[in-house]
Amino acid sequence: MQSHNVGKSAVLFGANLLFLAGVFASPIGALPLAGFLLLGFCAIKTVQRHPSRLLCWTWVTVIVALFIWLQGYALAAFLPEVPIVFSTLGLSYILFRILHMIYDGVEGTLEYKVSLVDYLNYTTHFLAFVSGPIDRYQSFKANFLSPLPAQTLMIRATLVRIVKGYAKVLILAASALYVFDNVTPQLFAQEGVALPKMVLLFSVAAACYTFYLYMNFSGYMDIVIGIARLAGLELPENFNRPFLSRSMLEFWSRWHMTLSNWFKQYAFNPIMAVLLTRWPSSRMAPLFGVLTFFFVFTVLGIWHGTTPIFIAYGLMLGLGVSINKLWQVALTARLGHKGMRALAANPLYTYAARGLTIGFFAIALLAFWMDMSDLVALTREFGVVGWLMALAVLSFGWIICVALQDLITGRSRWTFEWAKAPALVSYASMAAVIYMCITTQTILNKGAGFVYADF
Structure with missing residues (x-):
């Protein structure tokens, strides 16, 4: 079971790396994000070993200040700009994940030993990297170790x-x-x-x-x-x-x-x-x-x-x-x-x-x-x-x-439940909706994009 979980973590880690490689135009452009993640991991390990509220708020201040600088907020205009072109995609959601782990580390509620791979899988999870949802590390780890059953319905x-x-x-x-x-x-x-x-x-x-x-x-x-x-x-x-x-x-x-x-x-x-x-x-x-x-x-x-x-x-x-x-x-x-x-x-x-x-x-x-x-x-x-x-x-x-x-x-007393309908009807309905998606995009000649990608 342990080896299965290690292998699963390795697969997810590889998927996250592939996703990040596609998101960032160059390794140099990903350096600020890598530094932000590394600093966050150091903060979490430090407060777990030395649980202190003063240390906690010191790290929170440092992490938030770095975030403000990287995001280019006006109140950090007096600081020098980062001398490279980089992307802050996903940084806002990573901030929340790191801050919660620092706080929970001091409170002693991080139930699992946080390895670097687990930490990176949690903070850069490719499905939730851009938009959330903002899952807690404890829930992420528990769900990761206890996957849903693969039932047909x-x-x-x-x-x-x-x-x-x-x-x-x-x-x-x-x-x-x-x-x-x-x-x-x-x-x-x-x-x-x-x-x-x-x-x-x-x-x-x-x-x-x-x-x-x-x-x-x-x-x-x-x-x-x-x-x-x-x-x-x-x-x-x-x-x-x-x-x-x-x-x-x-x-x-x-x-x-x-x-x-x-x-x-x-x-x-x-x-x-x-x-x-x-x-x-x-x-x-x-x-x-x-x-x-x-x-x-x-x-x-x-x-x-x-x-x-x-x-x-x-x-x-x-x-x-x-x-x-x-x-x-x-x-x-x-x-x-x-x-x-x-x-x-x-x-x-x-x-x-x-x-x-x-x-x-x-x-x-x-x-x-x-x-x-x-x-x-x-x-x-x-x-x-x-x-x-x-x-x-x-x-x-x-x-x-x-x-x-x-x-x-x-x-109306009649409702249609796609998932519980006969298989042919269910899949035909889904195919019809996909066709409508393609048709709508052709007519509008413009996609909807993803509105939260900038946050």
Whole structure:
């Protein structure tokens, strides 16, 4: 069994090396990544041998500072540039993996002896290198040693998931991106146009980009999770129907779940623990929560990009989650827990909450397709009234979509499960979807790419 695991690790290591060789144009361009990985491994081994919080935070500071320098953040502009051309692809996700291992190494929760090969397999796993999901080392190791059984029905269900992933990326995401690319030039070219038309153009662009982002990212996750499962590896889920969320708090428990859980476990919870230990007060807890939300989401925004608009993105997410939390606290104090449960069961309240959640998130995502000058110019045209109108249009549009979906699924008694259908029907359906993917790409003459490859 031990020799089998060693051989399996060697095969995965070889696959990772081949992947990296294809990603980086030259060995010199991969040197910064190699140095970053080596430094991370040294940090982990050091804190495991000498568990000290001071040593832990020293290493965290060094690793984060190196990351900021390599990524070219403005706050590191005073430092000399790296004298070679290199790629930072995958560096953001590697950062999270290294930081969690340093922290867990100090806490003594790394259950396995970390070898260099296992460490490199975890940090450079070719299926999750670019986009995540951000699995913990403990889960990765356990799943690697205990692969899924190769059952016929499981294989077919996995193939169905992979095909659905390609359909999301090549049909749905590509179509949404096509509409988005045709609408945004009209939005930024408008001068002296009536406010309602500008709001409508922005709302269409924001809705299309949000749909594109989700279908692109979740479709890619379906593909890599499916391929990993066929290889006997289990990657964690990253999405759980986030557009049905009734609050921003619920949304972040459904969207990019591995990233959300990482920030919750290694940023939000430790900060809250320190604050509540220093100032133990139940009345102050909501205020501490708001402050911590703002800090965590600001860091999350900065992680997504180096330009100032990503700070605004993080602050806006922090604002949304904070308002959501204070609203829940106020309503619970006024209605009580029983009243809150009754309100949450009210369909009108549920639809309104879903609409506002997704409408707010769609506006926040403008950081991914605008720069700060575009945002300032649009705000000058919109004013407060325009932004409120945009929120209303996006929210109401999503309410209609969800209501129609509930109406259709509620009245339909027939469902088609690809994996459980007869083999001929199942594989014919998958072939039809693949054909639709090829046809859509031919018509659009443009792929959807992968939106998170830059992070």
